[in-house]
Amino acid sequence: MGLENPFLPYLATIKSTVELTPDVKLLRVELEDAAIRGSFDYKPGQFAFLSAFGEGEAPFGIVSLPRHQDDLEFAVRQIGTVTRALHELEPGDTLGVRGPFGNYFPLEDYAGKNMVIIGGGIGMAPLRPVINKILEQRDNYGNLLVINGARTPQDLVFRPEFQTWMEAPRTQLELTVDRGDEHWGGRVALVPDVLRELAPSPDNAIAIICGPPIMIHFTLAVLKGLGFKDDQIVTTLEAKMKCGLGKCARCNVGDKYVCQDGPVFTLEQISQFLEQP
Amino acid sequence: MNLLASKDNLIRWLDLLLHEHVVIAPVRVQGLTLFQPISKAEEVDLDFDNTTLPPKGWFLPPTETLFSVQRNDGQTKLVPAMVERDALIFGVRPCDARGIALMDKPLLQEPSDALYRERHARTVLVGLSCRQARPECFCTSMGSAPNDASYVDILLTEIEVGYIVQVTSKKGKMLLPESFTEYEGVLPTPPEPRAVPIKDVMPAMKGLFDDTYWERLADRCLHCSICAYVCPTCYCFDVRDYSDRGNIERVRSWESCQSSGFTRIAGGYNPRATKGSRLKQRFYHKLLYFPEQFQDIACVGCGRCIKACPVNIDIREIIDDLQQLEAKSGA
Numbered sequence: 291m292g293l294e295n296p297f298l299p300y301l302a303t304i305k306s307t308v309e310l311t312p313d314v315k316l317l318r319v320e321l322e323d324a325a326i327r328g329s330f331d332y333k334p335g336q337f338a339f340l341s342a343f344g345e346g347e348a349p350f351g352i353v354s355l356p357r358h359q360d361d362l363e364f365a366v367r368q369i370g371t372v373t374r375a376l377h378e379l380e381p382g383d384t385l386g387v388r389g390p391f392g393n394y395f396p397l398e399d400y401a402g403k404n405m406v407i408i409g410g411g412i413g414m415a416p417l418r419p420v421i422n423k424i425l426e427q428r429d430n431y432g433n434l435l436v437i438n439g440a441r442t443p444q445d446l447v448f449r450p451e452f453q454t455w456m457e458a459p460r461t462q463l464e465l466t467v468d469r470g471d472e473h474w475g476g477r478v479a480l481v482p483d484v485l486r487e488l489a490p491s492p493d494n495a496i497a498i499i500c501g502p503p504i505m506i507h508f509t510l511a512v513l514k515g516l517g518f519k520d521d522q523i524v525t526t527l528e529a530k531m532k533c534g535l536g537k538c539a540r541c542n543v544g545d546k547y548v549c550q551d552g553p554v555f556t557l558e559q560i561s562q563f564l565e566q567p
Numbered sequence: 568m569n570l571l572a573s574k575d576n577l578i579r580w581l582d583l584l585l586h587e588h589v590v591i592a593p594v595r596v597q598g599l600t601l602f603q604p605i606s607k608a609e610e611v612d613l614d615f616d617n618t619t620l621p622p623k624g625w626f627l628p629p630t631e632t633l634f635s636v637q638r639n640d641g642q643t644k645l646v647p648a649m650v651e652r653d654a655l656i657f658g659v660r661p662c663d664a665r666g667i668a669l670m671d672k673p674l675l676q677e678p679s680d681a682l683y684r685e686r687h688a689r690t691v692l693v694g695l696s697c698r699q700a701r702p703e704c705f706c707t708s709m710g711s712a713p714n715d716a717s718y719v720d721i722l723l724t725e726i727e728v729g730y731i732v733q734v735t736s737k738k739g740k741m742l743l744p745e746s747f748t749e750y751e752g753v754l755p756t757p758p759e760p761r762a763v764p765i766k767d768v769m770p771a772m773k774g775l776f777d778d779t780y781w782e783r784l785a786d787r788c789l790h791c792s793i794c795a796y797v798c799p800t801c802y803c804f805d806v807r808d809y810s811d812r813g814n815i816e817r818v819r820s821w822e823s824c825q826s827s828g829f830t831r832i833a834g835g836y837n838p839r840a841t842k843g844s845r846l847k848q849r850f851y852h853k854l855l856y857f858p859e860q861f862q863d864i865a866c867v868g869c870g871r872c873i874k875a876c877p878v879n880i881d882i883r884e885i886i887d888d889l890q891q892l893e894a895k896s897g898a
Contacts, residue, residue, distance in 0.1 A: 295647040295681045297633040297806070297817065343636045343643065344810040347817070348833065370833030384643045503836055529838070530830045532806040537673050537680055538822075539803040540829060542852060545859040563776060563851070565838050 296535055299341050299386030300326050304379045305361050311445050313368045314412060315377055316353075318361040321387060330390070332356050334397065334419035335526060335554045338389025339534055340364060342375030349531045349549070351416035352390060355423060362387065365415040365447060391534040392553050395420050395498065395524065404432035406490045408509055410439045410481055410501025414447045416526045416553075417500055422451075425458045434461045435490050439481035439505070443467050443474045464488060482508040485516075492517040498524045507566070510557065520558035527553050527560070570732040570743070571750035572723075577730055580744050581608035584655055588691070591625055592657035593618050602656065613658055613725075616701050617869060621663040621799035622656050623670060626686050629821050633682070633806070636815035650685040655742075658695045662706040662867040664718035666799025667692070672861040674802060691738050694719030700760035703870025705883060708765055711867055713757040726755060763883045764890070765854075765864065771893030772855045780892060782843030784885070787878040788825070790842055794849065794872035794880070795823035800865045803829070824848045850885055 301322045308316040317340075321327040332338075332352050341347045348370070354363035368377045379385060397420065405424060409417045417436075424431050436455060440446045446465060456463045466477040466484045477484060481501065490497075497513050499506055506525060513523055529541035529548040541548035544563030546555070572580065584590055585607070592611040594603045599619040605611060637644040671687070674680040697704075697713035706712060716722040720739030723730040731750055734740050795801040805822035808815060822829060825845050831837040839845050857865035866882065873881050 295634065296678045297681075297819075298645055298647055301643055301645070341808075341817075344808050344815045346808045347806065373833060386645075503838070528832060528836075530832050532804065535678055535680070536676070537802070537804075538806070539673075539824070539852065540805075540822075542848070542856065544851075545856045562773075565840075565844050 297388075297533070299339065299347070299388040302362075302385055302387045304381050304383045304385065306381055307379070310365060310447050310449070311440075313445075314447050315366050315368070317364045317366055317376065317379070319364065319385065319387060320361050322384075327360050330362070332390035333394035334423050335394035335416055336390040336392050337416075337553065338362070338364075338387050338391065339531075340366070340372075340376055341386030341388070342372055342379065343384075343386060345375035346372045347386065347388070347532075348372040349391070349534065351419075351526070351553075353415050353418045355419050355426070365412065365418070367412040388534060391549055393551065395526075395554050397423055400496050401430045402432060402494070404490070404493075404495040405434045406437075406495055406497040407435070408437045408481060408485065408497065408499040408501070410505040411441065411445060412447060413501030413505070414438055415500075417498065418448055418451070420498060421455060425455070425461070428459060428461075432460070432494065434458070435464070435488065436462070437464045437466070437481060437484055437488070439466045439468075439484070439501070441468045443471055443476075480508070481505050482512045485509060485512045489516055492519070492522060496522055496524060498526075500526045520561060521556050523557040525555060525557065527555060529553070569750045569754075570734070570747040571729055572732050572747045573729040576744070576746045577723075578608045579746065581611065581657065583744060584657075584742065587653070588655040589652045590655050590657055591622070602658075611657065613695065616697075616699070617660050617663075617871070618658075620797060621666055621869065621871070622659055623663075623666060623799055623802075625654060625656055625690065626667060627670065627674070627683055627802055627804070627821070631682065631819055633817045633819055636817075638813070638815075648682060650682060650689060653689045653691075654686075655691045655693065657693045658723075659692050659719060660697060660869070661694055661713060661715035661718065661722070662704075662709075662711050662869045663799045664692055664694050665706075665709075665711045665715065665867045666869070668718045669800045669857075669861075669863060669865055669867065670802045672857075672863070691742065692719040692721075693739075694722040696722060696724035697758060698725055698755070700758040701870060701874075702761075703873040704760035704868060705763045705870060706868035707760055708763040709864060709866050709868035713760065714754065724754060726752075760868070761883075763868070763886055765886055767890045767893065768854055768886050769858060771889045772851060774893055774896070775889060776847070776851070778892065780888065781847040782841065784880065785842035785846040788842050788846050788880060789878060790825045790827070790845065791877065792823035792825045793875045793877070795825060796821070797871040797875045799867055799869055799871075800853070824852065846880075850882070850889075853882075854886070854889075 305318040337351045339347045350364045470478045531541045532538040534549045536547040536550035595612045600615040602622045632648045634647045674683045720736040722733040830839045853865040
């Protein structure tokens with residue numbers, strides 16, 4: 291008899307891949323076991339480990355919305371050995387999926403609120419299901435402001451969806467890049483500066499932010515300057531994780547484990563024991 | 568009722584146990600005392616103050632396979648690792664037995680760690696009281712004692728005529744031979760290890776996260792991680808894939824928060840980039856985060872880290888410093 295071993299992933303198959311940017315691929319993944327596929331429920335903000343067998347396992351936010359399709363979607367940026375192996379997978383190839391893990395954005399609690407969503411680079415990945423969930427239930431929320439920054443126009447991850455986002459009612463999408471190119475007519479500015487200029491009101495608002503640590507650091511300062519309180523600022527933390535079970539202690543921050551207690555935290559919950567970048 | 572085993576009877580009992588168990592006991596190896604599987608009772612060396620390493624590796628091995636990946640005709644199959652042996656660990660010091668009880672808290676918490684849980688369920692602990700304290704011992708300040716029988720199945724205490732045998736569990740009771748006689752005498756007075764007052768350390772630490780103390784302390788740290796290696800309560804681990812000529816295994820191994828790769832994510836960002844932030848994590852996890860989560864300090868006072876540290880970083884001094892620092896800043 292086998293132990294039920296929490297390190298054992300579900301087997302899954304690559305259904306399709308889409309190149310989102312020069313270094314980000316969208317992987318559409320189908321769990322092999324139909325029963326597991328049917329019961330695999332998750333919420334925006336949760337993540338799963340993907341295994342490229344022989345190279346290892348790494349955590350990724352699930353960027354699809356549940357029940358829209360059986361396939362799970364992951365936006366994977368090629369940045370290390372596991373992600374390189376995941377990028378090499380082709381439709382029909384086998385990989386492992388372990389999850390879902392972690393908490394989620396408590397979107398029900400944000401009903402009626404104005405939403406400010408700020409994402410930098412691949413930090414947009416966990417925010418995509420949040421935006422799509424809000425748009426799906428548009429009447430439940432106030433104004434939606436999305437600020438999406440990237441190094442170059444080519445690095446804006448969810449370009450195919452921008453049109454839909456822009457045309458949604460009471461929704462403003464602001465794009466900005468560090469360096470433009472010959473086709474770019476938009477902003478060339480850093481995310482914190484764009485935020486300062488747009489100056490969304492903190493009244494009845496929630497800010498959700500995800501991106502590189504240095505962007506988060508300076509954006510938090512601007513949010514605080516605008517009057518956002520620590521309990522109005524929500525972030526999803528990226529951390530080294532190996533188990534997803536609150537055991538390996540790699541993602542320990544204070545008395546919290548990012549994999550179990552997070553990855554979604556209000557600034558109020560974690561600011562005391564976070565190292566400054 | 569306690570029992571008494573003469574030294575000869577103890578040896579005979581050990582030989583008997585060897586028929587049905589893998590017996591792991593302190594053995595003298597090249598100047599070190601290590602827990603190793605034995606094949607006859609004479610190999611055991613009970614004349615030690617404490618073993619060089621705690622017995623944690625028999626519960627959480629330094630390296631172990633979690634599952635292997637089999638590929639046949641394009642089909643992938645995952646084969647989970649199994650625990651195959653019943654084990655008896657002989658001669659465990661009370662502090663180290665408490666170390667196992669502390670590791671249980673994170674590792675047995677649901678969803679429990681299957682391999683650890685299985686190995687734990689199939690292991691019996693026979694403890695050995697300490698008749699003297701080492702200079703670096705401070706177990707009584709950390710919730711244990713030289714004669715603490717709480718975390719073992721059987722506790723042996725050496726006296727002139729043999730060993731007093733205290734049985735604390737059903738598992739232990741089932742192992743006893745008939746040759747042990749009843750013992751009506753008193754238990755010897757345990758030694759008194761040094762006291763390390765710790766009452767104010769948790770509240771003190773809450774205010775010292777950004778203190779320069781940590782970088783100053785870490786200046787001399789070589790981040791060799793020996794402190795985690797010898798610690799009976801350090802349980803952090805790494806998980807990696809190993810492949811060799813088509814054989815793929817997912818492997819877990821010990822890892823330490825003192826290594827710079829511990830928190831470094833793909834792409835190179837490291838939230839704990841400095842030695843100070845990493846050394847701080849060691850002591851915050853042991854003295855604040857773990858107690859907040861599980862109500863116990865993640866230290867048993869065995870003193871191995873103090874003895875092993877090449878630059879004399881001493882957890883007792885740190886505990887004292889933190890309380891002094893906070894008292895000063897509060898005054």
